[in-house]
Amino acid sequence: MAGTIAVIDYGVNNLASVYNAFTHLGHPVRLVDRPSGLSNATGVVLPGVGSFDRALDALHRRDFVRTLGAMIDAEVPLLGICLGMQLLCATSAESHRGAEGLGMFHGELHRFGRGMKVPHMGWNRVQTMGHEALFVGLPADPYFYFVHSYYFDANADPGAVVGTCRYGETKFAAILARGNVLGTQFHPEKSGVVGLRFLDNYARGILAGEGTGGLI
Numbered sequence: 001m002a003g004t005i006a007v008i009d010y011g012v013n014n015l016a017s018v019y020n021a022f023t024h025l026g027h028p029v030r031l032v033d034r035p036s037g038l039s040n041a042t043g044v045v046l047p048g049v050g051s052f053d054r055a056l057d058a059l060h061r062r063d064f065v066r067t068l069g070a071m072i073d074a075e076v077p078l079l080g081i082c083l084g085m086q087l088l089c090a091t092s093a094e095s096h097r098g099a100e101g102l103g104m105f106h107g108e109l110h111r112f113g114r115g116m117k118v119p120h121m122g123w124n125r126v127q128t129m130g131h132e133a134l135f136v137g138l139p140a141d142p143y144f145y146f147v148h149s150y151y152f153d154a155n156a157d158p159g160a161v162v163g164t165c166r167y168g169e170t171k172f173a174a175i176l177a178r179g180n181v182l183g184t185q186f187h188p189e190k191s192g193v194v195g196l197r198f199l200d201n202y203a204r205g206i207l208a209g210e211g212t213g214g215l216i
Helices: 016-024 052-061 064-073 192-207
Strands: 005-008 029-032 043-046 078-081 089-092 105-111 120-125 143-148 150-152 161-167 170-178 181-184
Touching: 005 016, 005 192, 016 029, 016 192, 043 064, 043 192, 052 064, 064 078, 105 170, 120 161, 143 192, 150 170
Parallel strands: 005 029, 005 043, 043 078, 078 181, 089 105
Antiparallel strands: 105 150, 120 143, 161 170, 170 181
16 A cells, blocks of 8 residues: 555564554554565654564564665665664664664664663653754754663764764764664654654655655
């Protein structure tokens, strides 16, 4: 079905809030638990809650890694949320075997340091960097809701950073983008009115056929 956002169900992620957010906004959305279900999707969402290795194993078992790679090459818009964003990076210190992610963003995820409460949980301000179409109707440097123990250094791949956040003395990437791939470390679907507006801006852009190129 064309003109639809496909949310990937790979058995380890929290889907209901993401699916319900797009439904509430009135955008066509479907859950997909196998690669064939991604056929003709206008955009794909990769949510994620849990550990890097477990999530990556689940994606491999269902053959989503190969399919997502092909869709990225074909410039199909892809949004990774929280762990979903982390899976789009090169690798993570959370991996016990040095597993490789999808590699869209260049750098390793690190664990927040000693003396910091982990996970980083709660509302934090995101400093945005241009890309006005993504943030239409949002306040300047909006607050979003975070739950994560690992972070992507804002200096690791600076050309991909669209938004940053600080937790203690650590400055990390809150939003990453490259080509038609977008990732948010925060949970827009759990970020109230601001998060819904962010998802609405994103969905309107890709469903209008602009891809993320029209947004970022």
